[in-house]
Amino acid sequence: MALKKKVKNLDAVFNPSSIAVIGASREPNKIGHVIVKNFVDGGFSGNVYPINPNAEEILGLPAYKSVLDVPGKVDSAVIAVPAKAVAQVLDECGRKGVRGVVLITGGFSEVGNTEEEKKIAEIANRYEIALIGPNCMGVLTPASRVDSVFLPIYKLGRPRVGGISFISQSGAVGGCIVDLAARAGVGMGKFVSYGNAAVIDECDLLEYLASDRQTEIIVVYLEGVRDGRRLLEVAKKITRKKPIVMLKAGKSAHGAEAALSHTGSLAGSAEAYSAAFRQSRIIEAATLEQLFDFAKIFDQVLPCGKRIGIVTNGGGMGVLAVDSLEYEGLELAEFSEETKKLLRASLPSYANVRNPLDIIGDADSSRYEVAINALLRDENVDAIVVVILFQTAAIDSSVVNIVIRASDLRKKPIIAVCTGGEYTEMHKRILESYGVPSYSSPSSAMRALARFISYAEHYSRYNKVPCDAPIKKSK
Amino acid sequence: MALKKKVKNLDAVFNPSSIAVIGASREPNKIGHVIVKNFVDGGFSGNVYPINPNAEEILGLPAYKSVLDVPGKVDSAVIAVPAKAVAQVLDECGRKGVRGVVLITGGFSEVGNTEEEKKIAEIANRYEIALIGPNCMGVLTPASRVDSVFLPIYKLGRPRVGGISFISQSGAVGGCIVDLAARAGVGMGKFVSYGNAAVIDECDLLEYLASDRQTEIIVVYLEGVRDGRRLLEVAKKITRKKPIVMLKAGKSAHGAEAALSHTGSLAGSAEAYSAAFRQSRIIEAATLEQLFDFAKIFDQVLPCGKRIGIVTNGGGMGVLAVDSLEYEGLELAEFSEETKKLLRASLPSYANVRNPLDIIGDADSSRYEVAINALLRDENVDAIVVVILFQTAAIDSSVVNIVIRASDLRKKPIIAVCTGGEYTEMHKRILESYGVPSYSSPSSAMRALARFISYAEHYSRYNKVPCDAPIKKSK
Numbered sequence: 001m002a003l004k005k006k007v008k009n010l011d012a013v014f015n016p017s018s019i020a021v022i023g024a025s026r027e028p029n030k031i032g033h034v035i036v037k038n039f040v041d042g043g044f045s046g047n048v049y050p051i052n053p054n055a056e057e058i059l060g061l062p063a064y065k066s067v068l069d070v071p072g073k074v075d076s077a078v079i080a081v082p083a084k085a086v087a088q089v090l091d092e093c094g095r096k097g098v099r100g101v102v103l104i105t106g107g108f109s110e111v112g113n114t115e116e117e118k119k120i121a122e123i124a125n126r127y128e129i130a131l132i133g134p135n136c137m138g139v140l141t142p143a144s145r146v147d148s149v150f151l152p153i154y155k156l157g158r159p160r161v162g163g164i165s166f167i168s169q170s171g172a173v174g175g176c177i178v179d180l181a182a183r184a185g186v187g188m189g190k191f192v193s194y195g196n197a198a199v200i201d202e203c204d205l206l207e208y209l210a211s212d213r214q215t216e217i218i219v220v221y222l223e224g225v226r227d228g229r230r231l232l233e234v235a236k237k238i239t240r241k242k243p244i245v246m247l248k249a250g251k252s253a254h255g256a257e258a259a260l261s262h263t264g265s266l267a268g269s270a271e272a273y274s275a276a277f278r279q280s281r282i283i284e285a286a287t288l289e290q291l292f293d294f295a296k297i298f299d300q301v302l303p304c305g306k307r308i309g310i311v312t313n314g315g316g317m318g319v320l321a322v323d324s325l326e327y328e329g330l331e332l333a334e335f336s337e338e339t340k341k342l343l344r345a346s347l348p349s350y351a352n353v354r355n356p357l358d359i360i361g362d363a364d365s366s367r368y369e370v371a372i373n374a375l376l377r378d379e380n381v382d383a384i385v386v387v388i389l390f391q392t393a394a395i396d397s398s399v400v401n402i403v404i405r406a407s408d409l410r411k412k413p414i415i416a417v418c419t420g421g422e423y424t425e426m427h428k429r430i431l432e433s434y435g436v437p438s439y440s441s442p443s444s445a446m447r448a449l450a451r452f453i454s455y456a457e458h459y460s461r462y463n464k465v466p467c468d469a470p471i472k473k474s475k
Numbered sequence: 476m477a478l479k480k481k482v483k484n485l486d487a488v489f490n491p492s493s494i495a496v497i498g499a500s501r502e503p504n505k506i507g508h509v510i511v512k513n514f515v516d517g518g519f520s521g522n523v524y525p526i527n528p529n530a531e532e533i534l535g536l537p538a539y540k541s542v543l544d545v546p547g548k549v550d551s552a553v554i555a556v557p558a559k560a561v562a563q564v565l566d567e568c569g570r571k572g573v574r575g576v577v578l579i580t581g582g583f584s585e586v587g588n589t590e591e592e593k594k595i596a597e598i599a600n601r602y603e604i605a606l607i608g609p610n611c612m613g614v615l616t617p618a619s620r621v622d623s624v625f626l627p628i629y630k631l632g633r634p635r636v637g638g639i640s641f642i643s644q645s646g647a648v649g650g651c652i653v654d655l656a657a658r659a660g661v662g663m664g665k666f667v668s669y670g671n672a673a674v675i676d677e678c679d680l681l682e683y684l685a686s687d688r689q690t691e692i693i694v695v696y697l698e699g700v701r702d703g704r705r706l707l708e709v710a711k712k713i714t715r716k717k718p719i720v721m722l723k724a725g726k727s728a729h730g731a732e733a734a735l736s737h738t739g740s741l742a743g744s745a746e747a748y749s750a751a752f753r754q755s756r757i758i759e760a761a762t763l764e765q766l767f768d769f770a771k772i773f774d775q776v777l778p779c780g781k782r783i784g785i786v787t788n789g790g791g792m793g794v795l796a797v798d799s800l801e802y803e804g805l806e807l808a809e810f811s812e813e814t815k816k817l818l819r820a821s822l823p824s825y826a827n828v829r830n831p832l833d834i835i836g837d838a839d840s841s842r843y844e845v846a847i848n849a850l851l852r853d854e855n856v857d858a859i860v861v862v863i864l865f866q867t868a869a870i871d872s873s874v875v876n877i878v879i880r881a882s883d884l885r886k887k888p889i890i891a892v893c894t895g896g897e898y899t900e901m902h903k904r905i906l907e908s909y910g911v912p913s914y915s916s917p918s919s920a921m922r923a924l925a926r927f928i929s930y931a932e933h934y935s936r937y938n939k940v941p942c943d944a945p946i947k948k949s950k
Binding site: 350443 | 504506509625626627629630632643645647649651654655657696698724725726727728730733763764788789790791792793794795798799800801807825831836866867895898900917919
């Protein structure tokens with residue numbers, strides 16, 4: 001996909017070798033302070049230039065009166081000065097050769113100040129600056145330690161490096177998801193709160209992320225779009241190669257009004273959006289939970305079908321898993337005779353060797369190992385859901401290694417279900433941080449798995465790749 | 476409701492003045508050790524008698540060879556001896572005058588050993604012992620420190636005292652929910668894993684909990700029932716006074732088979748159950764999440780209608796909340812002129828005083844106080860959903876006090892929505908532990924609120940109580 005200059009310049013936003021923070025501050029509670037601190041504390045390896053006309057030094061770094069005063073090259077800038085000062089500093093950025101700008105400042109079209117926003121856009125376009133914002137919450141690239149999200153880390157956690165890139169029209173909703181991801185152990189490639197989209201809009205970001213090697217899954221939170229046709233065309237092309245998971249807010253009548261008042265963007269009907277999403281193979285999330293649950297499953301190897309094998313140390317959870325599986329249109333795998341023989345030989349006599357495979361409440365890690373290995377080998381099983389109740393006396397942390405090792409073989413998707421309190425959550429977080437999608441309930445796991453299997457079918461057919469290939473290898 | 480002797484004797488199970496642990500052990504990893512330790516560590520105020528023919532002392536308590544050797548009165552016993560020894564020790568319990576027994580031991584009807592289970596039931600019935608089990612995970616009464624759940628506390632947390640009582644056919648599923656409740660700050664009255672229900676079944680427990688002053692909400696996890704007609708009749712009577720939230724597992728074709736193999740109980744079709752639930756005013760939960768989400772909202776004051784006021788410091792979350800509200804059939808309240816005037820006078824000029832009320836990302840606690848107080852006063856608002864994004868710079872822990880104070884007035888239901896990571900979860904837990912139902916997303920909050928409002932309507936009509944009365948006061 002040939003990228004426009006403006007979109008190509010997004011490289012400067014996500015992977016700059018030097019960055020200026022315009023509006024940097026010495027006051028700890030100011031946005032312009034938090035952002036400088038993020039770069040310093042985060043270990044950003046390039047140069048950081050605080051810009052402030054009244055400071056000599058900020059957080060140990062020499063400060064400059066203007067970006068024009070910086071001695072070296074400036075790749076990218078974060079702007080957090082009052083709205084009326086933006087035009088001038090943006091023009092200075094252009095003259096300095098800055099290619100990417102994240103404009104945090106609000107007070108533009110979202111409050112009716114469309115004239116000033118147009119002016120800003122003209123300046124950015126004149127210099128071919130890839131400008132994110134205005135009225136946005138910042139940008140995050142965990143791999144390059146770029147972090148212009150202006151909220152402190154103790155309040156809003158930063159996720160590990162991973163393949164999910166997330167673009168959000170709402171800074172608040174975006175921040176919640178990033179914070180959730182950090183806590184759950186889910187990795188992220190890039191996060192962009194794009195605000196009013198005066199220059200770079202959701203389509204530009206989609207195009208950029210489609211070509212981005214760091215991005216395996218694109219996740220979008222959207223309240224309204226200016227050019228729905230373009231969005232769907234862009235998305236349709238991308239979803240042949242990369243999954244897009246999207247939550248469209250403002251689908252109800254009053255929700256659309258609320259969205260209009262919030263971001264000034266027009267929203268369409270729920271049905272129209274759903275139909276369009278299906279056509280473009282966008283995976284639609286109906287809620288915040290689904291957005292998060294769906295996103296984290298797509299870096300698994302492609303399943304060859306929808307026959308699911310279930311392993312559990314709690315019978316009741318097996319029953320719930322089967323209920324959810326049927327509800328989502330998946331199939332309960334019929335174990336091969338060989339599998340049954342193998343399981344009968346290795347499991348205690350009181351275990352029933354059928355699917356869902358209840359390895360009983362006294363199962364330890366080695367019983368999980370036997371069960372998972374048998375199902376990995378069984379050609380009748382396309383994906384494995386492993387329910388682990390960490391409350392039982394026989395279970396210890398070693399079961400986590402068993403599941404991670406099996407998942408690392410990348411033969412079949414392996415999904416974990418762990419429901420419970422602190423001890424459970426700790427282990428769930430470890431599983432997730434090693435790339436095993438882990439859910440709090442059978443229903444959320446099966447729902448995500450169903451979306452993945454349906455997308456995988458489309459993907460393998462379109463790309464003529466064999467099933468059990470990972471999506472990312474095809475790039 | 477006149478209770479049978481057997482059901483009345485459940486008092487001895489939940490609030491005994493003395494308890495024997497038959498099969499008590501000195502080995503830390505044995506069930507018979509964990510249970511004694513629970514009573515000792517939990518601070519149970521009555522006498523605890525470990526019964527073990529080969530030990531002098533267990534955890535500092537003198538051990539006895541048989542329950543018949545205990546010098547004092549024994550109200551209740553927990554039995555965790557091998558299946559073949561159960562009949563004898565149960566008979567000894569009967570001769571000693573023990574009125575309540577929790578029989579942990581498995582190996583009865585669930586593995587085809589129905590003859591032995593019948594024998595056990597006969598002994599219990601002969602002595603009018605309220606027997607829970609066999610093949611169960613134990614019983615929990617946080618208020619009286621009764622804790623025969625045989626899993627260690629670091630793996631399965633114990634919840635604070637509260638009004639939710641939970642009976643579960645599956646020990647595993649039950650344990651997960653208890654563990655979730657402990658972590659989330661949700662309180663519980665009683666928890667019963669009732670296993671094979673040889674003597675005391677789900678109907679007996681429902682009847683007991685209906686008359687139990689500690690129980691405000693009854694939550695049930697069920698895989699199958701022996702006498703569906705009786706269950707529904709019992710439930711129909713109870714739901715006029717107390718809400719029952721129920722998750723029926725084994726609703727799908729294969730799920731029913733799995734349930735049969737797991738607990739030996741027959742399951743019916745999903746449609747049949749749902750229809751029957753509606754008739755009996757049972758609140759049906761479709762998933763584990765819903766079971767948990769629904770249960771914790773019912774101790775709020777009754778709402779007078781379905782007009783919801785929303786307060787948020789994140790515009791996007793407001794849009795999502797309105798989408799969910801419409802999806803669930805609730806109404807967006809139209810603020811009164813007085814409310815609008817009041818809000819205009821107190822909120823910054825850039826805040827739009829309409830519902831959903833976006834008090835903007837720079838809102839601090841005092842702005843929440845203004846907004847919540849205005850909505851509490853507004854007669855057009857029946858319930859308030861407060862979205863708090865704890866990620867913002869302006870928010871601190873004091874907002875939690877504002878919400879708790881408003882909730883304590885018990886004028887209208889107040890529900891919180893907090894989405895995020897560690898910092899958010901900490902505050903969500905505080906809110907929940909002070910009785911403010913707190914959800915991770917607008918959709919889960921609105922779904923629970925819709926169930927509550929629908930039940931409240933039925934309840935006030937049937938009991939001819941004014942709305943805004945709490946359910947529990949009517950007992």
